Amino acid sequence: MTSSNPSLESTRPPARRTEWIITLLIRVAGYLSIFYVALISLFLLKEGLPALTDVPLSSLAGKFWYPIEGYYSLWPLIFGSLTVTLGAALFAVPLGLGTAIFLSEVAPKWVKETLKPLVELLAGLPSVVLGFVGILVLSPFIRKAFDLPTGLTAFTGALLLGWAAIPTIVSIAEDALYGVPRSYREAALAVGATPWQVIWGVTLPAARSGVLTAVMLGIGRVIGETMAVMMVTGNAPVLPSGLGALFGPVRTMTATIASEMGEVATGSQHYQVLFLIGIVLFALSLIINITAFMVSNRRTQRVERLLS
Amino acid sequence: MNLPKPFLTARQTQKVGYAALAGIAVLTVIPIIALFIYILIAGLPAISWEFLSGFPRDGMRSGGILPAILGTLYLTLGTALFSVPPGIAAAVYLAEYAPDNGLTRTIRIAMINLSGIPSVVYGLFGLGLFVLFLKFGTSILAASLTLSIMTLPVIISTTEEALRSVPTSFRVVSISMGASKWETIWRIVLPQGLPGIITGIILGLERAAGETAPILFTGAAFFLPNLPNSPLDPTMALPYHLFVISTQIPGMPIQIQYGTVLVLLTFVLGMNLIANFIRSRARARRHW
Amino acid sequence: MDKIVIEHLSLNYSDGTESLKDVSLRIPANQITVLFGPAGGGKSTLLRCINRLNDLADVTMLSGRVLLNGVDVLDPHTNVTELRRRVGMVFSRPVPLPLSIYQNITYGLEIAGERRKARLDEAVERALRQVVLWDEVSDRLQDPAHALSGGQQQRLCIARVLALQPEVILLDEPTSALDPVSTFKIETTLRELRSELTIVLAPHSTQQAARIADTAAFFLAGELVEMQEGEKLFVNPKDPRTQDYIQGRFG
Ligand SMILES: Nc1ncnc2c1ncn2[C@@H]1O[C@H](COP(=O)(O)OP(=O)(O)OP(=O)(O)O)[C@@H](O)[C@H]1O
Ligand SMILES: [Mg+2]
Secondary structure (H helix, E strand, O other): OOOOOOOOOOOOOOHHHHHOOOOOOOHHOOOHHHHHHHHHHHHHHHOHHHHHHHOOOHHOOOOOOOOOOEEEEOOOHHHHHHHHHHHHHHHHHHHHHHHHHHHHHHHHHHHHHHHHHHHHHHHHHOOOHHHHHHHHHHHHHHHHHOOOOOOOOOHHHHHHHHHHHHHHHHHHHHHHOOOHHHHHHHHHHHHOOOOHHHHHHHHHHHHHHHHHHHHHHHHHHHHHOOOOHHOOOEEEOOOOOOHHHHOOOOOOOHHHHHHHHOOOOOHHHHHHHOOOHHHHHHHHHHHHHHHHHHOOOOOOOOOOOOOO | OOOOOOOOOOOHHHHHHHHHHHHHHHHHHHHHHHHHHHHHHHHHOOOOOOHHHHEEEEOOOOEOOOOHEEEEEEHHHHHHHHHHHHHHHHHHHHHHHOOOOHHOOOOOOOHHHHHHHOHHHHHHHHHHHHHHHHHOOOOOOHHHHHHHHHHHHHHHHHHHHHHHOOOOHHHHHHHHHHOOHHHHHHHHHHHHHHHHHHHHHHHHHHHHHOOOOOHHHEEEEOOOOOOOOOOOOOOOOOOHHHHHHHHHOOOOOOOHHHHHHHHHHHHHHHHHHHHHHHHHHHHHHOOO | OOEEEEEEEEEEEEOOOOEEEEEEEEEEEEOOOEEEEEOOOHHHHHHHHHOOOHHHOOOEEEEEEEEEEOEOOOOOOOOOHHHHHEEEOOOOOOOOOOOOOOHHHHHHHHOOOOOOHHHHHHHHHHHHHHHHOOHHHHHOOOOEHHOOOOHHHHHHHHHHHHOOOEEEEEOOOOOOOOOHHHHHHHHHHHHOOOOOEEEEOOOOOOOHHHHHHOOOEEEEEEEEEEEEHHHHHHHHHOOOHHHHOOOOOOO
16 A cells, blocks of 8 residues: 555545444444433333323322322322332431541551542442341331331331442532532632531532432432342332331332332233323432433543544 | 620631531441451451352352352443443543534533432333333343343543543644544554543442342342253342341351451452552543 | 745644744755744644644644655545555653564554564564664563563564665654753664654753754744754744743743
């Protein structure tokens, strides 16, 4: 190729065709995520929407989840999810943010480098292992500690899921705190603030969108959690009555799908309603994640100038 | 002037505050350590060659867990097959080709959504699309496909990051020597990003290997007397097996449960360790 | 004979900077032409127009012509791959590709489709000898290129370009990151290369410009202020702005 002196005006050599195909494939793969989200919405809607016409509204809007008799009220399940999620958030947000602040602002390097991998280890823990430990260790403990008839309660689920959500909160919040420019802190320190005051007065406010994202995604993780919550919350789809409900069994939306889908006939009302629950969960996760994206609006733009 | 003396001086507040934060961090971390030690101690006595290489017997109350181990292996490999090639290609698109426009933003939002969808919803989707609509039945194929979509965003985002960390100057030099964009990616960017890509793949598969909810209705079997013969057969899997023996079978010996947890954790965390090892070794070796 | 002829070249980047304003000049063959001037004058931009590397940048306006052997390289039908093989470029920071010394030099040839081992070996030795690096590295060609010293790396980068047997090489502040000894070696190499090819260089200092220029062009804020033989320009500039700059009154 180098021996002759081909014209600069020569058009594309044949090698360009393979390159064109590869580039096309890459582009198609790039759009794959959009395609999958669309496909997921499509199939959930296709299987779940008929529930709205086939199942009487009085049943859907009623008070009971009792599929055998045709009672398909989502309320007990929504309340179950809500109870567990709120409980978990109350527990996970302070611990998660506290740990993140400690790691990013207070801890010496070696402490940080020991603790971080441990927290990441928790993130990799399969949900059924969490549930297993919940059944074997946490729930007997709760039963004794609060003198309850059963340890499989909303509270048990909240504790367990809250703990499992901590890594999500820690890692995103720590990133956000770490991203606050050093100069902000130094400016505040220079006018005589203590490091403690700087954390609350400068660093946290500056990182607030990241911190908010961390909390939202942590909550998102709790809502979507399935196996662990199914194993430790006692599987009772009842409307909670008063605060005491926290210490009784509940059933979340996710657990309902997981425990009942295996036994339903394809296309039956029950099947459709389980998909309807799936639509609700899908919509919730869309809302949470899109909001989190808008809040943090992290743009992965190349900072480096392209040319020297 | 006689200002009222504050309850605590700023210094003291700071001390108390720091101590509280340290306390919180310890409170978070201690149970993690405790859990791993506990499982290790409780599970080790159950591990034997027979346990790892045998079939379950007596309604799973004795014998081994080989079909579950192999099943998880099959599912992980199947997931890799369907998520790695498109994941890397998508990451190449985002890192090297995608313009900064609305469509790219939509891709990013879609990825974030994919990574946020509850795992059980993936299960529903897999049931609707792969098991029923495409008629793959409850099978390794359907389960792997379901898991692969769930894994995709992890692989894309870690790979993209790995590619972006390759210095732009390499690209410019390569292009300036007459290489095309793809030749530059193929000869320089991908090889340099490889350790990061492998790390991302393993981290994505690690999650898939430990998942139960997405395979519940798409490919997992309660109990099978034989190993699966084809991708269209259902399979046992470690996480689902653990769920079954810890909640569905009365009188299940605790030893077997602990042993199963330990094997599952070793599988999953082993992948994590390998990923971290590759990452740190590559960081130490690279010179840019 | 003029190797490159630039006619009325203007270029804006997307941020609105007018980096070149109606620049016209002729670059003679087998000489070292130096483009110098204060920072931001458009020297790098001009160099990158000649091998179309500005295709990678956010250019919003480009007009004029850049003729190489009488053919306009800015033409959209130009085969840029072929162009970049004929017009090599050396950057201010030595950027060895993350490959071995040997592979760095064969990179361009392999991309161009050369697979024959003997040809590649031959090209490696010839290129390394041209930059006087052969004796230093011939026994460790398979070592990673980043293990070389900065000066050796930059000579490797020149060798890498020479391996493609280009007609022109563009050098953008090639010695700005190097020590005086390495700088001297590279300048010597460039003088020797003149007989084979055309060299366009943006120096990092006026001293270097004066040392090495056969022809010199002074750029200020995107405009070509004046251009003439190096010996004349640095002794007796026509334009007062050039004089001010050379005497160190600004920039
Ligand atoms: N990729 C780019 N995108 C936007 N603007 C650019 C880019 N490259 C250069 N510029 C701008 O164009 C103008 C000319 O830059 P150029 O790099 O060509 O100057 P130069 O003479 O090489 O200067 P220096 O001596 O600093 O290398 C400057 O104002 C610069 O900021
Ligand atoms: Mg420059």
